[in-house]
Amino acid sequence: MITIDTRSRVPIYTQLEKQIVKLINLGIYEIDSPLPSVRSMACELGINPNTVAKAYKGLEQQGVIYTVTGKGIFVNSTDMTKIHKLAIKTVKNALIDARNSGIEKSTISEIVNKVWEGADNDSN
Amino acid sequence: MITIDTRSRVPIYTQLEKQIVKLINLGIYEIDSPLPSVRSMACELGINPNTVAKAYKGLEQQGVIYTVTGKGIFVNSTDMTKIHKLAIKTVKNALIDARNSGIEKSTISEIVNKVWEGADNDSN
Amino acid sequence: MITIDTRSRVPIYTQLEKQIVKLINLGIYEIDSPLPSVRSMACELGINPNTVAKAYKGLEQQGVIYTVTGKGIFVNSTDMTKIHKLAIKTVKNALIDARNSGIEKSTISEIVNKVWEGADNDSN
Amino acid sequence: MITIDTRSRVPIYTQLEKQIVKLINLGIYEIDSPLPSVRSMACELGINPNTVAKAYKGLEQQGVIYTVTGKGIFVNSTDMTKIHKLAIKTVKNALIDARNSGIEKSTISEIVNKVWEGADNDSN
């Protein structure tokens, strides 16, 4: 369900964070249900447990998940505001750069339409 | 005319590249006119000449500027296709992430409007 | 009468210890009266019996309660010296950290007043 | 100037964070001056560079310091609000626990006086 591109410039833990957020939004990881343990997730993806832990901790700091010591990590009753703010900031910066490089608004609008209608590609 | 934020997470050479592209699009750097030399640009901005050289090299590889050995660096007859492709790719990735984190299309449309109507902020 | 916050970073057995001490100080658990058995306490709070046992053991080592084998666990004739020493040490450390981070004495005094006058919130 | 107690229960990176904050407040680390590099600090303290990096990153997230890529880590124009909030919360929790265990307000007031007048002990 989660795929990691080791060759991508995007850090592995960032890829993980994004995909987990996606899966939560899709309802595949349900509220108050546990995420795969650090070790099992690491094993499944073929990456180091520390990297998984780093991604989990990042999501925890953003309020997306919460930790119960000795039990595991659970999906929070989704307060996505922090995540949204960050994503919107990223979009805005990308848009400003696009505008500054002379791209037309219509071109962007097309892409917006494509992305929101289109298939479920991933970034990375 | 060019401002560098040394504290930003965006690499300095990237900030430089983006702002030069912007100035070209605004017609402030004119086609076949020379850019400031590496040394003068570095001195003016208070950054390392190597960093300026790296930015210029990057722009040259993207066909935005061309070097005449012993003469200087000149603005190319605006072939922005590579720049555009890159910017569009960045926008698309940002949009995909935004969608995956549960942001509504309407929210994005608002931002698009703001950016194309609004003042000329910079990213970084 | 006792509430456990499983999501808190404070270990469950610590939360238990603190709240039992509090109830003893309030006179709700009376001297030489029996505490609820490990199993019933665990059941009531929905936590692991091992955790309750750990809390009881901790309190016993601090002289707050004593075990009569085969009979049960009883509140000791309130010797709170060890508990007090520990609590004071914790307070002192917190105060030192606060001072080192530049907090004014007056700010702390206000908080002290609030806590000793105010309602009976819990930490965790 | 900084001392680490490897045997303490307090994580090394936390000890480091606290002591750096202290040194900043004392004016020993000056605003916009660089902190010792990750490697040199690690070497000096005899701990792992990763641990130092973790402490630095924590302080950065709290706005105490900022990173300039390739240059180093610098003291921010001290916005200590986050640090203060955290410290106050810790103090308050410790005070609540102390009150609940039956400690008198006067005892605490004495300690407050001692800490703010007294020598520069450290916690850990």
Added chain:
DNA sequence: GTGGTCTAGACCACC
């Protein structure tokens, strides 16, 4: 030179 990321493997506290 700087910090950032990743891996490997260890030990600990909690439940």
Added chain:
DNA sequence: GTGGTCTAGACCACA
């Protein structure tokens, strides 16, 4: 079993 901390050592991008 769980996550949290720490070490050792590697590689990369940036200035």
